[in-house]
Amino acid sequence: MGGGYIAQQIVNGLILGSMYxxxxxxxxxxxxxxxxxNFAHGDVVMIGAFVTLALMQVxxxxxxxxxxxxxxxGAVVGVLIxxxxxxxxxxxxxxxxxxxxxxxxxxxxxxxxxxxxAQPRNFTFPAALQKVINAGPVSFRVIDLVIMLSALGxxxxxxxxxxxxxxxxxxxxTAENLDVARLMGININRTIxxxxxxxxxxxxxxxxxxGGKFGQIDPLLGYVPGLKSFVAAVIGGVGSIPGAILGxxxxxxxxxxxxxxxxxxxxxxxxxxxxxxxxxxxxxxxNGLLGSDKGERA
Amino acid sequence: xTAERRNTAALRFVLPAAAAFVLAYVLQTVLDDYVMSxxxxxxxxxxxxVSLNITNGMTGLFSLGxxxxxxxxxxVTAILTLPAARKAMFLPDLPAWLAGLQAPFVPALxxxxxxxxxxxxxxxxxxxxxKGHYLAVATMGFLIIVQVxxxxxxxxxxxxxxxxxxxxxTTVWQVLPWVLLTLYVSWKVKFSSLGRTMIAxxxxxxxxxxxxxxxxxxxxxxxxLGAFFAGVAGGLWAHLVTAITPSSFSLIMxxxxxxxxxxxxxxxxxxxxxxxxxFTVLTEAFRPLEEHYGLYGxxxxxxxxxxILILIYRPGGMLGTREPRxxxxxxx
Numbered sequence: 208m209g210g211g212y213i214a215q216q217i218v219n220g221l222i223l224g225s226m227y228x229x230x231x232x233x234x235x236x237x238x239x240x241x242x243x244x245n246f247a248h249g250d251v252v253m254i255g256a257f258v259t260l261a262l263m264q265v266x267x268x269x270x271x272x273x274x275x276x277x278x279x280x281g282a283v284v285g286v287l288i289x290x291x292x293x294x295x296x297x298x299x300x301x302x303x304x305x306x307x308x309x310x311x312x313x314x315x316x317x318x319x320x321x322x323x324x325a326q327p328r329n330f331t332f333p334a335a336l337q338k339v340i341n342a343g344p345v346s347f348r349v350i351d352l353v354i355m356l357s358a359l360g361x362x363x364x365x366x367x368x369x370x371x372x373x374x375x376x377x378x379x380x381t382a383e384n385l386d387v388a389r390l391m392g393i394n395i396n397r398t399i400x401x402x403x404x405x406x407x408x409x410x411x412x413x414x415x416x417x418g419g420k421f422g423q424i425d426p427l428l429g430y431v432p433g434l435k436s437f438v439a440a441v442i443g444g445v446g447s448i449p450g451a452i453l454g455x456x457x458x459x460x461x462x463x464x465x466x467x468x469x470x471x472x473x474x475x476x477x478x479x480x481x482x483x484x485x486x487x488x489x490x491x492x493x494n495g496l497l498g499s500d501k502g503e504r505a
Numbered sequence: 506x507t508a509e510r511r512n513t514a515a516l517r518f519v520l521p522a523a524a525a526f527v528l529a530y531v532l533q534t535v536l537d538d539y540v541m542s543x544x545x546x547x548x549x550x551x552x553x554x555v556s557l558n559i560t561n562g563m564t565g566l567f568s569l570g571x572x573x574x575x576x577x578x579x580x581v582t583a584i585l586t587l588p589a590a591r592k593a594m595f596l597p598d599l600p601a602w603l604a605g606l607q608a609p610f611v612p613a614l615x616x617x618x619x620x621x622x623x624x625x626x627x628x629x630x631x632x633x634x635x636k637g638h639y640l641a642v643a644t645m646g647f648l649i650i651v652q653v654x655x656x657x658x659x660x661x662x663x664x665x666x667x668x669x670x671x672x673x674x675t676t677v678w679q680v681l682p683w684v685l686l687t688l689y690v691s692w693k694v695k696f697s698s699l700g701r702t703m704i705a706x707x708x709x710x711x712x713x714x715x716x717x718x719x720x721x722x723x724x725x726x727x728x729x730l731g732a733f734f735a736g737v738a739g740g741l742w743a744h745l746v747t748a749i750t751p752s753s754f755s756l757i758m759x760x761x762x763x764x765x766x767x768x769x770x771x772x773x774x775x776x777x778x779x780x781x782x783x784f785t786v787l788t789e790a791f792r793p794l795e796e797h798y799g800l801y802g803x804x805x806x807x808x809x810x811x812x813i814l815i816l817i818y819r820p821g822g823m824l825g826t827r828e829p830r831x832x833x834x835x836x837x
Contacts, residue, residue: 244638295817302567305638306767307816309760310809317802317809325801434649437642479653482646489639490631 211344216467217460218345222420224459225358229413230436231443231451232365233285233406239382239446240402241297243304247288247311249433251407253319255281255414256424260330270333274357274415281411285403294396312433319426327425330418354416361409362452369448374401382446435462438485444498453496517832518692522685529677541677545745547785548680549738552687554765554781555774556734559691561763562771562826563700564727565707567637570628570644571735571762572754573651577624578617578736579743579754580655583668585613586744595668598660610674614683614740621736625729633724648759655751667750668743675745683741687734691774694730696833703727704772704826757805764812770822775829780822784808 230252237245258280262273292311296303331337336350369375377398380388389395417432418424436451439458443450462481466474488495532544553571560566585608587595592604608616632643655662662668694700705713706723714720743749765784769776791804815822 244642292813292817296820299816299820301638302641303816303820305567305641306763307813309763310812310816313757313760314806314809314813317805320802321800321806441642475657476653479650482649486632486643486646489635489643493635493639 209344212467214343215345216463218347218351219467220460220463221456222347222351222354222459223463224456225355226413226416226420226432226455227436227439227459228452228455229358229361229409229416230432231439231455232362232448233409234436234440235443235445235448235451236378236402236406238440239448240378240399241293241304241385242301243293244301244308244437245288245293246305246308246433246437247315248308248406248410249429249431249436250312250315250319251281251284251288251410251429252414252417252432253424253426253429254284254315255411256330256418256428257319257323257414257426258411259415259418260328260424264331270336274412277411277415278408279411281414282404282408284411285407286400288407289400289403294399312429316426316429323426325426327423330422330424332419336419350419354420357412358416361412365405365409366448368405374398378402435481438481440495441485442488442495444495447495447497450495450497518689525681525685529681533677542745543785543789545675545677545680545741546789547782548677548684549741549745550762550765550781550785551684551778552680552734552738552741553762554769554777554784555687555691556731556738557762558766558769558772558774558777559694559703559734560727560731561766562773562777563695563707564703564724565771566633566724566728567641568644568728568731569641569756569759569763570647570651571731572756572758573644573648574621574625574732574735575739575742575758576651576655576749576751576754577739578614578621579739579749580617580662580668581620581736582610582613582617582740583671583743583749584661585616586610586672586674587668591670595663596660603661610679610744614737617740618733618736621739622729622733625732626725629725629728633721633728645756645759648754648756652751652754662751665751667748667753669748671744671747671749673744673747675741680741683734683737688774688778690730690734695772695774699723699726707772761808764808766822767812768815768822770824770826772826773822773824773828775832776822776824779824 230248233251234245234248237243237248255277259273259277262268262276263270268276288311292307293304296307332350336348336353338349339346340349340352369378377388377393378401380391380393381395381398385395388398413432414424417428435458436455439454440451441454442457443452443454445451458481461484462477465480466477529544533541536544553575557568557571560568560571584592584596584599584603585606587607589605589607592599596604628647632640632647635643656665658664694703702713702718702723705716705718706720710720739754742753746753761784765780766777768784769778769780787808788804791807795801795803
């Protein structure tokens with residue numbers, strides 16, 4: 208087990224971590240603003256993947272337009288979910304929102320099965336993106352590089368948006384205290400809708416990446432990224448965007464190294480390890496690594 | 506409580522129980538095996554919903570771990586009832602003391618339930634410090650961990666293949682007494698000081714604590730009690746389906762049981778019972794629709810839609826925390 212092997216594992220972990228981080232940002236944004244654990248967030252990843260497939264392999268659009276389409280599809284689905292399910296029950300206990308999001312998730316998965324069948328579909332990117340690059344001991348495909356760089360770019364963009372724009376300021380104010388923000392004349396409905404749109408757009412583009420990375424998609428694929436990115440968000444501290452990014456990379460690396468460095472018999476326990484970690488973090492460090500203590504957490 | 510009122514209270518339980526036995530007998534003679542198995546599923550779902558209602562409805566502990574407890578109870582029961590010859594074939598690596606052991610169905614169910622309850626105590630100690638949706642997420646994690654462990658513990662569980670060809674021991678005469686016991690215990694708990702303590706914990710922890718309620722004890726007890734019946738239901742389920750695999754006990758199943766409790770009204774025993782009946786019958790009614798028109802998933806979609814509409818327009822469910830008037834004393 209040489210240094211090259213470990214370097215390769217780290218690169219794999221970073222690729223996986225970029226995707227977890229993108230999905231976790233949306234999770235965290237939505238939680239930060241309305242204290243909702245949106246279980247349906249992972250299914251937006253699935254929708255993004257299928258929209259990518261449709262635009263790229265059926266409509267044959269250029270890659271940049273496909274990516275824009277995945278972003279837009281995610282945003283639209285996020286907005287529809289917020290308007291249809293979560294806005295009418297705003298103000299209800301937190302658990303109500305969580306059950307509702309489970310229901311939305313099951314509904315999206317089964318709509319996928321109903322309309323697209325449960326059959327997995329192959330997902331092939333153009334040859335230019337599939338080319339393998341060898342850089343010293345590590346090798347990766349062009350698409351992996353695109354995933355990592357575009358994920359980083361999107362993360363910077365979102366952070367700037369939240370820190371520097373009026374909309375971002377409104378979001379932070381709403382997250383701090385919804386009622387006071389309303390008193391200050393912030394349009395709460397629009398702000399929450401914007402958070403859903405942005406978070407879900409990132410999940411949509413993560414769907415494109417997920418398909419590109421694993422080469423096969425089906426209507427239930429959102430389950431795993433949804434759960435994992437939630438864990439990532441909790442590790443980083445739910446509600447904190449830098450925390451979600453950090454948590455995503457930590458989880459991606461930990462998962463790949465867990466499988467790559469331990470004897471193979473343990474790799475089947477990967478998910479038990481991930482969720483065991485989640486429970487331990489909730490118990491000993493409920494605010495995660497970068498979350499602030501807002502009470503009422505756990 | 507005067508003697509007269511105690512009599513009416515007993516009658517309220519004895520009469521419906523007797524009626525249920527008569528009904529079971531009539532159904533057993535009239536219906537064919539397939540429909541009878543649906544009746545048994547109704548019974549098992551009643552046990553699941555009413556027991557989750559203790560944990561989730563009365564005490565307000567939002568647990569998604571119920572199928573995890575079912576899985577534990579189901580596997581324990583299945584392994585205990587499996588004849589030694591089949592054990593040697595399925596599970597050659599089983600520890601010797603287990604390999605030679607074969608128990609009758611009822612004791613096996615009780616042991617399965619106790620194992621589930623013991624697990625609830627062990628995981629409850631750390632996890633029940635969490636509240637609200639964090640508890641929901643932690644119990645979901647527990648469910649996934651149980652699934653992973655069962656899948657990988659080949660020597661005892663036969664891994665992802667599961668155990669099949671179990672004896673079909675689950676008849677209506679097995680299910681009905683357990684349904685009645687679940688209802689009886691749940692009812693006794695709800696209308697006792699323990700039940701009022703649980704509801705107090707759900708409504709306002711701080712106030713309950715100020716009145717001297719031991720929050721932690723109440724929570725752990727409530728989780729363990731729900732888990733016991735979930736374990737029994739798992740055993741009944743395994744011997745009704747006559748097979749058990751790790752993927753049987755999924756998050757979807759957790760969701761379905763939660764739907765029953767929420768639709769019935771969190772805290773209402775009658776509500777959970779009615780919702781369980783309604784849910785099982787509707788699911789079966791959708792099955793031909795799915796198979797005939799190829800509309801796979803339509804049942805789940807409609808169920809999810811109904812749940813969202815109930816959460817929006819009638820968050821208390823069908824009955825809220827109440828029970829129907831004719832079943833309770835005026836001051837009860």
